[in-house]
Amino acid sequence: MSVLADLLAGVFREPTLAGVARELATLAAPLWLAVLVGLLIGWAWRPRWAAAVQQENPAPPALAHNTSAAAAGESSASASASAVVPRAKVASVAPVEDELPVNTADLMHLRRVVEEKDGGPAWIHMMERTLPTMRYQAWRRDPENGPPQYRSSTIFEDTSPDVVRDFFWDDEFRMKNTWDDMLLQHEILEQCTKTGTMVVRWVRKFPFFCSDREYIIGRRIWASGKTYYCVTKGVPRPSVPRSSKPRRVDLYYSSWCIRPVESRNGDGAMTACEVLLFHHEDMGIPWGIAKLGVQQGMWGCVKRIEPGLRAYEIARTTGEPLSKYAAMAHANTKFIADELISAEDNNDAGSTSNKALAEKPKHWTCNIPKVFLIGGAVALACTFDQGLLTKAVIFGTARRFAGPGRR
Secondary structure, eight states, X not given: OHHXXXXXXXXXXXXXXXXXXXXXXXXXXXXXXXHHHHHHHHHHHOTHHHHHHHHHSOOHHHHHHHHHHHHHHHHHHHHTTTTSEETTOOOOSOOOGGGSSSOHHHHHHHHHHHTTOSOOOOOEXXXXXXXXXXXXXXXXXXXXXXXXXXXXEEEESSOOHHHHHHHHHOHHHHHHHOSSTTEEEEEEEEEETTTTEEEEEEEEOOOTTSOOEEEXXXXXXXXXXXXXXXXXEXXXXXXXXXXXXXXXXXXXXXXXXXXXXXXXXXXXXXXXEEEEEEEEEOOSSXXXXXXHHHHHHHHHHHTTHHHHHHHHHHHHHTTOOOOHHHHHHTSOEEOOHHHHHHHHHHHHHHXXXXXXXXXXXXXXXXXXXXXXXXXXXXXXXXXXXXXXHHHHHHHHHHHHHHOGGGO
């Protein structure tokens, strides 16, 4: 430090301001020269920099072109709106799968969750209850980022998956029978009669100290034999204006796998029906308080389902007409489970190979530009015997460029 101080003192002892400026320029010249040479070497040896800059900062005409293309895509989506028709109009064109609010990717995710292959944390058992014609179990898990997630298994005796499917889809019966006494309002915003895809709006009642909650939900059913995968999730709809009351819930997922299972009578008959439910949502309540509320009130809500289902079975046997919601449950999408598993395995294999390729160690020649840049800067710094300050800056810059792993 004393040498550096003496050097600076000598500079400022110059009798004129021009002399001081000249000496400072002499000290700074090696630094600027090193930076210039480093940039030239880096540009010559790493042409990928230019490509990266071009990708991050596209020319204005290209941006305009992409914007036009996006607008054209939106127009195309609007032109095919007859496939997903607002306010219950009839579809006239075959829908595009990827444009539907609930698509095959949602089915594959639900299947992974059902088979406990989604990579999430382990489930923690919460409760188990039994009624004469119903068995219930519930689990919870807490992901690192996101609200608590719940999984439940409800087995109803002497009923069919078809009836249970319609029962959970029928919003009109939910309110008429009041087995779900939290539902205050419901309406269909969009529907696709070919695939059974719907977008519905719910308003649900919350305790007096909270405002009611509004949900914009996309939902759809897939069928593989007598097993039904029913996906319901929150979907964005900017066209539906928000309000302070009821408060919009954006993060919402509640999906079922409905399948026949063996009766507990022990006769081997598949006369019972299991409903595997997976649910999580961000209601705008602290997650710790929400967990406590769910744990305290879960069974009180669940035990109302079984008498509601039996009332629904009676209504069906007496010939009561299907509601428009239950009718849409019949427009489910058929699929073959083995084919979906094969496609999912191929996707997993492709993503694994891509990940392995991305993690492949780089060849030593990839570090040549960095070596030249650092070496050139060090060589230039050592060439000038009076550039002590410049040497310090350049050596510090070189060390920083090399990264903390090389220190």
